[in-house]
Amino acid sequence: xxxxxxxxxxxxxxEILNDExxxxxxxxxxxxxxxxxxxxxxxxxLDFLTPENFQPIVLSKHLEDNYKYNETLIxxxxxxxxxxxxxxxxxxxxxxxxxxxxxxKKIHVTDxxxxxxxxxxxxxxxxxxxxxxxxxxxxxxxxxxxQEGVGFLKRRFKGAKVNYYHILKSSVYFEDAxxxxxxxxxxxxxxxxxx
Numbered sequence: 001x002x003x004x005x006x007x008x009x010x011x012x013x014x015e016i017l018n019d020e021x022x023x024x025x026x027x028x029x030x031x032x033x034x035x036x037x038x039x040x041x042x043x044x045x046l047d048f049l050t051p052e053n054f055q056p057i058v059l060s061k062h063l064e065d066n067y068k069y070n071e072t073l074i075x076x077x078x079x080x081x082x083x084x085x086x087x088x089x090x091x092x093x094x095x096x097x098x099x100x101x102x103x104x105k106k107i108h109v110t111d112x113x114x115x116x117x118x119x120x121x122x123x124x125x126x127x128x129x130x131x132x133x134x135x136x137x138x139x140x141x142x143x144x145x146x147q148e149g150v151g152f153l154k155r156r157f158k159g160a161k162v163n164y165y166h167i168l169k170s171s172v173y174f175e176d177a178x179x180x181x182x183x184x185x186x187x188x189x190x191x192x193x194x195x
Contacts, residue, residue, distance in 0.1 A: 001104050002039030005186060006032060010046055010086050016067070017083075018106040024059070026050045026090060027101055027108035031130055034115045035186075036104055040137040041130065042184035045087035049110070051094040053077065059090060098155045112138060116149060117156035124163070124170040129177040129191070136194045137187065 003011060010032065021027075028036075030047030056079040063069045063083060073080040077092030099111035110118075116138040119131050139149060153167070174195050182191065 001036040001102075001109075002186075003036070005035035005039050005042055007042065007044055007086070009084055010044070013046065013084050013086050013088070014105065014107055020062070021048060021107055024050060024054055024090075025052045027110055028104070029093075029110040029115060029118065031134060033109045034112055034119070034134050034138070036109060037102070037112045037115075038137050038141050040141065040185065040187045041133060042186060044184075045089070047089045047091075049091060049093040051092070051096075053092060054090075056090065095156065095160065098152070112142065113152045114156060117152040120149070120153045120167055120171070121157065121162065124167045127170055127173055127176045129180040130183050132174070132177055132194050133183050133185070133189075135171075136189070 006014075014028075026048035027033075027050070028046065029049045030043075030045075031041075032043040032046050035041055035043040054077070056074050056077065060069075060071055060074055060079055060081070063081065064071070068084045070082040071079070072082065072087075079090040081088055081090075097110060097114045098117075099113050101108040101110060103109065116135060119134050119138075122128075122131050123135070135149070138144070139146070153162075154164075178191075
């Protein structure tokens with residue numbers, strides 16, 4: 001895995017949280033999980049998902065007692081915070097994975113194909129520049145076809161109410177992303193080529 005895709009603070013935090021993450025059955029997903037596998041960009045935040053019900057207030061208290069902690073949002077099944085200068089999210093998320101998880105040190109990491117499927121869905125919600133880069137590099141580095149990539153999306157969200165037409169439209173809508181700053185790319189590519 002590409003450790004240099006995570007900040008030094010994030011790597012240290014992963015070491016510190018190993019046991020807590022394992023105990024709560026969280027796994028690393030999102031841009032950090034993808035960047036670890038592809039090495040295409042630096043990711044600054046950590047997204048830990050779990051299909052298990054958990055008590056965010058209990059987790060929040062534990063983190064506050066043991067780390068440099070700043071709570072951003074807490075609600076049923078969700079905790080967003082900053083830990084040791086790293087933005088971290090802990091949402092309950094029960095969409096089944098279609099591929100086995102990988103391991104980075106002791107942390108379970110979502111397979112890139114599951115993350116790619118999630119990134120397609122995310123495009124329809126926010127259309128962030130980093131999400132377009134992530135999808136682009138999945139296609140480029142893994143040498144897959146559009147049909148294969150969309151197939152991951154369909155398999156991951158089979159039975160869910162997903163508006164594929166909206167996702168398709170969102171995948172070619174770049175206006176919001178055009179106004180965002182460049183990502184911290186480890187593999188150089190021009191934004192125009194991504195589009």
